[in-house]
Structures are given as structure tokens and as C-alpha cells.
Amino acid sequence: MELQKIQDKDLLWKLFKSTFIISAFTIGGGFVIIPLLKAKFVDEYQWMDDKEALNLVAIAQSAPGVVAANAAISLGYRLAGIKGTLVALGATILPPLITLSIISYAYDAFANNQYIQLLLKGMQCGATAIIINVALDLLKKEWKKKLALPLLIIVGTFVANYFFHVNLMYAVIVDAIIGFFLLRDKKYA
Amino acid sequence: MSYMIYWELFWSFVKVGAFCVGGGYASMPLIQAQVIEEHGWLTMQQFIDIFTISQMTPGPIGINAATFVGTKVAGVPGAICATVGFVFPSVIIVLLLAHLFFKYGDIGPVRGVLNGLRPAVVALICSAGLSFVFLALWNTETLPKDFTKVDLIGVIVLPVSVWCIRHKMSVIKLLCMSGVLGLLLGVIGIR
Incomplete structure (x- = not known):
């Protein structure tokens, strides 16, 4: 690159x-x-x-x-x-x-x-x-892209972190795994 | 032998830095294990003081704690050893990851991981933001029990600051301005 x-x-x-x-x-x-x-x-x-x-x-x-x-x-x-x-x-x-x-x-x-x-x-x-x-x-920028999965990650990570006090490291690992399998397409970049 | 203490401080905080996953607060139990249980450098009460100070002084919490422990154990040179030790593993690992990213960033799996992590960062910024709004207006990080007990300084300074940042005021000017405004309001008795 x-x-x-x-x-x-x-x-x-x-x-x-x-x-x-x-x-x-x-x-x-x-x-x-x-x-x-x-x-x-x-x-x-x-x-x-x-x-x-x-x-x-x-x-x-x-x-x-x-x-x-x-x-x-x-x-x-x-x-x-x-x-x-x-x-x-x-x-x-x-x-x-x-x-x-x-x-x-x-x-x-x-x-x-x-x-x-x-x-x-x-x-x-x-x-x-x-x-x-x-x-x-x-948030405005993510919203404009109208891509469901990244928006879902934002909401999910926010809820897990803010309301359920999930250890940040676990949340980040889960998001990385989701990305690894599901977000490889160029449109998500 | 007297130089041993600097090496021990450095090495203890290398261990804290290497295993500290999940931000500043996550470093607290690790520091506790090293500083109180393993080396007996500080008492529990001193450690709780450190935690309090680290939260109310500027700068990243983990760095503050390392500096404070280092100073208490071996003065300013101790503070430098502890802090440098603390960030040492991060420097190596982050540089390695950044290097790999710039080299291989455009291949599918790496792009995928970053595409998953970017929204996570947005969420974490929102989460910190919400905690800070509660802190500014009600002096509590979670949902306030009594919404009418507002902090008047927050009620005045926060909207003014939002207006200024929306009108492109520089970040550093804004921080100075809001500090002075808070001080002035407090001095004339609005709080």
C-alpha cells in the first residue's frame, strides 16, 4: 500500500x-x-x-x-x-x-x-x-453508508460496553472476527 | 546495588504493559499485583490514593499510575523507569502491527478485520462521550438517580463548548476557554 x-x-x-x-x-x-x-x-x-x-x-x-x-x-x-x-x-x-x-x-x-x-x-x-x-x-458518516453490519457492530459494541460493562478486549476480538469473515468486501472499506 | 530498584521498576512495568489489555482501568489490578503483592513497594491505602489521583489528573490513567508509583518508590528517575517500562511493550507491538498494516493492509482478511474494528472504535468513542455527558451535567458516570441535581457549571459550559466546536474553534483554545469559564463561574458562586 x-x-x-x-x-x-x-x-x-x-x-x-x-x-x-x-x-x-x-x-x-x-x-x-x-x-x-x-x-x-x-x-x-x-x-x-x-x-x-x-x-x-x-x-x-x-x-x-x-x-x-x-x-x-x-x-x-x-x-x-x-x-x-x-x-x-x-x-x-x-x-x-x-x-x-x-x-x-x-x-x-x-x-x-x-x-x-x-x-x-x-x-x-x-x-x-x-x-x-x-x-x-x-455516526453521521456511518449512517450515510447505509450498510447494516457496521451499524449493527456500532450498536452492539456500544450496548455491550456501556450497559453490560463487557471487557473491551472481548468486544474488540468479537468485532475483529466478524470483520474477518463477513466484511472483506471492498464496499465496507 | 542501589540501581537495582530502577531495573526492578522498569521490568515490573514492562510486565504490566505487556498484559494490560483493554485500556487504562485494566492496568490497575496488574499494577496492584506487582507493586503491592509482589514487591511490597506501596500499601493498599497508597494504591487507592494513586487510583483517585490518576482519575482526576490529566493524562492517560495507566501512565499516571505508573508515574505516581515510580515517584513514590524511587523519585523522578523511578517515575521515568516505570513509565518507559509501561509503554515499552506497546511500542514494539503497535509498530509491528502498523508496519504489517501499511505493507499488507489491502489484502482481504486484514481489510476485513479493520472493517470490523473501525465501527467498534466509533462505538467506544460514543460510549466515552455518553459517560462524559453524565459526568459534566450530573457528576456521575452512569444514569443519574436524581435528574434535577444538575451541576450548574456543566449546564452552562457544556452547551457553550458544543456551540464553539460546531463553529470550528480550535481544540486547544476550546479546552483553555472552557477551563477558564468553569473557574470564573465557580468563583462568582455559580456551581
């Missing part, structure tokens, strides 16, 4: 900056950070399209480890090879490394500081808005 080279001379710096800031200000981990990265890389910088970003996240999701870090690894690799991986991964783990090192020395002051809590509360609402936006866009 031919990889389209990304034409952006500030690529590595932009990659580092945006990933660093998103990791630094996002509370709640994997599937909160991924929509933010998608909003930045796909919608703002237009480095790749929706489908490619989702493929890379799917790869990240099927490996062990933290989804956000895995997504940084695969997205970074796509954008600039091993260099991109190191830049994106570094930018993902540096902010928690810095904040947590400081906080672990001053936990009580942090946990009880109401101004910090208010700031975090506001940011959480901002992150929620971005997730809603990304989720709606993706």
Missing part, C-alpha cells in the same frame, strides 16, 4: 505541540484523548482522513497497553515513521510525568484546592463537547 507523504515542514513540532497539550489537559484517558487527537489531526491539520485515523486507532486498540499511548504510537508512525512515534509518544507521556511527579509531593494541597477543581471541571465540559462532536460526525 502506498503511503501518502505528508507535506508540512513543521510536522514534528506541530505533532509534539498538539499531542503534548491534549495529553496535558485531558482527564479520563483513552477514548477521551483519541477524539481530541482526531479533531486536531484530521479536522484541523488535515494530515489524514477519517477512515485512516480510525484504522490506526483500531490497530492501537488491538495491542496491549494504554490506548492513548498506543494511538500516539500508531498515528506518529503514520505521520513521520519512527521519529513521529517517538515525538508523539514522548508528548503523550511527558505531561503526566511532570504533573504527577509534582502532585505526588503535594497531593493534599492539590486534591483540596477548589480553584484547580473548578478549572478541571470546566475543561472536562470542553472535552465532552469535543467528544460529542467527533462522535456525531462519525
Whole structure:
């Protein structure tokens, strides 16, 4: 498969900056950070399209480890090879490394500081808005394709995950198996 | 011998990272097994504190926990060893999968698997989104027991943020704006 080279001379710096800031200000981990990265890389910088970003996240999701870090690894690799991986991964783990090192020395002051809590509360609402936006866009696109099986996978995985708290790994394995047998046709790509 | 602790931290978290399937929360029992039961580095109470902090500080939960354990056990160098150890297996496996994907992505079976996984990712994003809406408006991740007990900051900041993102505000500007707005509302007594 031919990889389209990304034409952006500030690529590595932009990659580092945006990933660093998103990791630094996002509370709640994997599937909160991924929509933010998608909003930045796909919608703002237009480095790749929706489908490619989702493929890379799917790869990240099927490996062990933290989804956000895995997504940084695969997205970074796509954008600039091993260099991109190191830049994106570094930018993902540096902010928690810095904040947590400081906080672990001053936990009580942090946990009880109401101004910090208010700031975090506001940011959480901002992150929620971005997730809603990304989720709606993706749902709209899937809906327009009018393909029954992918829509069924979305509903089934959502119900299993949200209402029945099925371990994500099992859900993902089931979906991969369904895809392996039933979704090989080009129209699903 | 004093450098042994760094190696032990690194190796413990390599094991956590390699067997952590299913996201940040899945790493918690693995970290518990390594850090409390096998090495006795932390007490259960300290571990519960870590879990709480990891949830309310920015960054992926698993990375936060690794950093926090590392700092508590062996200072900042310990934090670096634990965190690097934690992501080490992921780097190898994800790069391998990504490489295979770029090389063989266009053959039927691989395409099929990815076509099955892509909708799953959409579902997981929706699921996180719904939890976050409840968290923003009612401070609970599941269906609230009492719908009238809304969080006023959430009721104001969330719709404003949705409006801004719909009108193409940059992601990072939006996060900063919503944080400041939450702080201002809280300070003038709306919460």
C-alpha cells in the first residue's frame, strides 16, 4: 500500500505541540484523548482522513497497553515513521510525568484546592463537547453508508460496553472476527 | 546495588504493559499485583490514593499510575523507569502491527478485520462521550438517580463548548476557554 507523504515542514513540532497539550489537559484517558487527537489531526491539520485515523486507532486498540499511548504510537508512525512515534509518544507521556511527579509531593494541597477543581471541571465540559462532536460526525458518516453490519457492530459494541460493562478486549476480538469473515468486501472499506 | 530498584521498576512495568489489555482501568489490578503483592513497594491505602489521583489528573490513567508509583518508590528517575517500562511493550507491538498494516493492509482478511474494528472504535468513542455527558451535567458516570441535581457549571459550559466546536474553534483554545469559564463561574458562586 502506498503511503501518502505528508507535506508540512513543521510536522514534528506541530505533532509534539498538539499531542503534548491534549495529553496535558485531558482527564479520563483513552477514548477521551483519541477524539481530541482526531479533531486536531484530521479536522484541523488535515494530515489524514477519517477512515485512516480510525484504522490506526483500531490497530492501537488491538495491542496491549494504554490506548492513548498506543494511538500516539500508531498515528506518529503514520505521520513521520519512527521519529513521529517517538515525538508523539514522548508528548503523550511527558505531561503526566511532570504533573504527577509534582502532585505526588503535594497531593493534599492539590486534591483540596477548589480553584484547580473548578478549572478541571470546566475543561472536562470542553472535552465532552469535543467528544460529542467527533462522535456525531462519525455516526453521521456511518449512517450515510447505509450498510447494516457496521451499524449493527456500532450498536452492539456500544450496548455491550456501556450497559453490560463487557471487557473491551472481548468486544474488540468479537468485532475483529466478524470483520474477518463477513466484511472483506471492498464496499465496507 | 542501589540501581537495582530502577531495573526492578522498569521490568515490573514492562510486565504490566505487556498484559494490560483493554485500556487504562485494566492496568490497575496488574499494577496492584506487582507493586503491592509482589514487591511490597506501596500499601493498599497508597494504591487507592494513586487510583483517585490518576482519575482526576490529566493524562492517560495507566501512565499516571505508573508515574505516581515510580515517584513514590524511587523519585523522578523511578517515575521515568516505570513509565518507559509501561509503554515499552506497546511500542514494539503497535509498530509491528502498523508496519504489517501499511505493507499488507489491502489484502482481504486484514481489510476485513479493520472493517470490523473501525465501527467498534466509533462505538467506544460514543460510549466515552455518553459517560462524559453524565459526568459534566450530573457528576456521575452512569444514569443519574436524581435528574434535577444538575451541576450548574456543566449546564452552562457544556452547551457553550458544543456551540464553539460546531463553529470550528480550535481544540486547544476550546479546552483553555472552557477551563477558564468553569473557574470564573465557580468563583462568582455559580456551581
